[in-house]
Amino acid sequence: PATVETLQDKSWEQKAAAKADDLLESFMGIRDLDLSQTLIDLAKEKKNIDEFACAVDEVLGDFEFPDEFLYDVWGVLTDSRPGSQ
């Protein structure tokens, strides 16, 4: 079904993706907003970090991201969500 997303909805996601990109740069030495956005897209649909880790394993398993990295990305998402502060 079609959903309506406001500009504000998108803006927090973009900020989260930019922060995830910093984490990616620190872990991989590579900046890639498509990859960071993919991580954020996976995280935003999940209820907890375990579900997020499983989704990353399914979609981006070849990267073998360490747990610490996934915790950090999850933290970025939860901090960036509207109303989290």
Next chain:
Amino acid sequence: VTDKQKARAQQKNDLSQWKYAELRDVINTSCNIELLDGCREEFHRRLKVYHAWKMRNKKNVQSAARDSEEDHKR
């Protein structure tokens, strides 16, 4: 996260947990041949995985764009 990753994490010197800067510093400064080779291998593994993902992602985006273009024409 996965069983494979957990098993690897338990190994000594599990380089998949290392950050880019740590790998880079060992590659640039270490004289430990075994560690040096391990770091190079891990570095190349990450690059290879990244490029493979990038190619796959590019193809998916292109085919999605083509599909939407065809939908527009109809």
